[in-house]
Amino acid sequence: MKLPGHDAIARQADEHLVTHRVELPKKAVERPIRQVGKRLAMALVVLVATAFIVYADHEGYNDNSDESVDLLDAFYYATVTLSTTGYGDITPVSDGARLVNILVVTPLRVLFLIILVGTTLEVLTERTREEWRLNRWRSTLREHTVVVGFGTKGRSAIQTVCAAGLKKEQVVIVDPSSKVIDAATAEGFVGVIGDATRSEVLKRAEAHKARQIIIATQRDDTAVLVTLTARQLNRGAKIVAAVREEENAPLLRQSGADAVITSASAAGRLLGLSVLSPSAGMVVEDLIQQGSGLDVVERPVIKSEVGLGVRETEDLVLSVVRGHRVLGYDDPAVGKLQLTDRLITIVRATPSRQITPDHRPLRQD
Incomplete structure (x- = not known):
């Protein structure tokens, strides 16, 4: 784990210590x-x-x-x-x-x-x-999404969840840079200026009432501290975090993250796949980009599908979520579909197709 020492972390926190405040979306005003x-x-x-x-x-x-x-x-x-x-x-x-x-x-x-x-x-x-x-x-804020970091990863994550139907009013951005928060509020998001490793900053973002928290910081050590703080404030929220180094992913999971995306490794694997098979690389990139071409979505099993096999459904099923287990489409343990199962499927994205909370996209970064 490549984490700096305690003194380095303290210095970093002091450097990012700013007067934390909430910035609501700005209304257009005259000069x-x-x-x-x-x-x-x-x-x-x-x-x-x-x-x-x-x-x-x-x-x-x-x-x-x-x-x-x-x-x-x-x-x-x-x-x-x-x-x-x-x-x-x-x-x-x-x-x-x-x-x-x-x-x-x-x-x-x-x-x-x-x-x-x-x-x-x-x-x-x-x-x-x-x-x-x-x-x-x-x-009025309930069941919202908190995004820590409004860089490339954070913006991409927001675009994905908003393409799935999440309103901008339900997204809160947390970032220590006032310029970044100004850019976020200009796009219609609520912003909180401050260091997300501090509990009072996340409380201003109402993280304790959030449904999901996306952590897209620039440093892995910061992501660990933010995850620990967020999990302490909200035991029930789904926390998804991004890290640069694969070796830091286990520590993030131990800190309370439900899912960890290794950005460097994921990009490297996509590059390698594109070299071996450019067409396969294009398909994977299409699946990652929400709202165009093919989308990967998670949906519940409908009554007409109960008792059927995975290959007997109309959609192309990749996996079956049963309880806390994710079973592959070819896993013998899947057997017949149950009403409480959820299916991870590939569907064709169309402009008229709306994704409901029961048909949510898989989070990608």
């Missing part, structure tokens, strides 16, 4: 400069409208300096009134001017203030709105 420009334009329109309203009834106003109100005085009055400064040097004296101030100028003053402080109000309420969205997300 800040454009938002500010629009608000300023609206405020200017309100100011000009108020000034012309005052000037239209300038005879109903009195200026303490020269007792007359011209266009410049109207703009001055509109400015100090809308900004609630109110020096009192220009005042409405006629009944009509006072009525206009009550019914028109005062609502315009309120609108003007709303426009100017709108950005501030938005900033103040943004945190509350995000907290509300986060609490709502936590309360």
Whole structure:
């Protein structure tokens, strides 16, 4: 097992220690400069409208300096009134001017203030709105999928499960890089920034309520630590992990992984098979790519198939899952199919074909 010493692991954890937080998918918003420009334009329109309203009834106003109100005085009055400064040097004296101030100028003053402080109000309420969205997300999230690592392996795993019908809202990405999480949320996934070897980070991803956890980290030692932490939090979840070295796979299984995929060995075997038989390599690669060509799926035995032999079914059966055992199609122990069996079959992928939870694809990496 090629694991660094305890001190090296501690240093790695410190390097990846960041302020962990949950990032919900971002909604499309305008650029800040454009938002500010629009608000300023609206405020200017309100100011000009108020000034012309005052000037239209300038005879109903009195200026303490020269007792007359011209266009410049109207703009001055509109400015100090809308900004609630109110020096009192220009005042409405006629009944009509006072009525206009009550019914028109005062609502315009309120609108003007709303426009100017709108950005501030938005900033103040943004945190509350995000907290509300986060609490709502936590309360409704159940039986979801947690993916640790949003690299090549993690992305491929997500594409496979989403092609099988899993909604993006049911996928939570955990990664220590804020840039990676920004990319994940831009694609519609919920992201958690932090080191997944720490239990508080996985708790923020609601890993204790997850149905399945996919571990696709860059390092094997990190995968072991994440698996141990995830299994401690969730005893019932199905944990699938990827490692680079074959010799590290047993340790991952001992740590609590239900299935371990050796990425380097799997790629090497596919390369060797493609050299010996390019056609066979193409078929295997087609089976790995979910949603096109041929797919490998696991489905339950239907009532009409009970009592039949494996070769008597319509689908091409590779294996039979009976209890906790996986029996090959030619295993004499298979005998006749039972209602509680599950079949691993090869089917033709079509755009109209939908995979239900009972017809789920085999996980590939």
